[in-house]
Amino acid sequence: MATVNLSLQVIPKVEDERTYEVVDEAIKVIRESGVKYLVGPMETTMEGELDTLWEVVKKAQDACIRAGASRVMSVIKIDYKPEGVTMEEKIHKYRS
Template sequence: MALVEVTIVPLGSESTSLSSYVADVHKVLEREKGLKHMLTPMGTIIEGDLDLIFSTIKQMHESVFENGAMRVSTSIKIDDRRDKVGSMKQKIESVESKLK
């Protein structure tokens, strides 16, 4: 199972506000039942099968064009661990246990 952080940014939009683009991108993500996701202030974390994540990110990227952007920058960071099962929750709990 992979953890992926994605940030999708329309460039040259009419407004400095991006929340409507983010909401539309998340509507695409919510239609994909095979993935878990978490909205953060600077992007989105997605957990699941890497092939499914890639195809979903492509749809998310395209949705920004469909909503009027003429240029889109998408950044992807992948944490694909094969030695043990990891999750968003497990990673957070690991750090929190070390803070005690």
């Protein structure tokens, strides 16, 4: 299967002062998954096979619930092309 980019934004239903704490738990799941990822101010973008990334998404949502969220809304964006797509091809010209 081709490499895809998947961006995940989790929006946990918690008290405002706990939002970052709970989002950090989702990012921890992504980090520990071993997939290539890049944390941004509004979402985290991952690179890999789609089936693998879906599993990471499910685990990240579960991590938010375990951290105390009563609900998790997620925004997911996927960039797919048959020959594969990388984060590097999109952002290399913006990195110094």
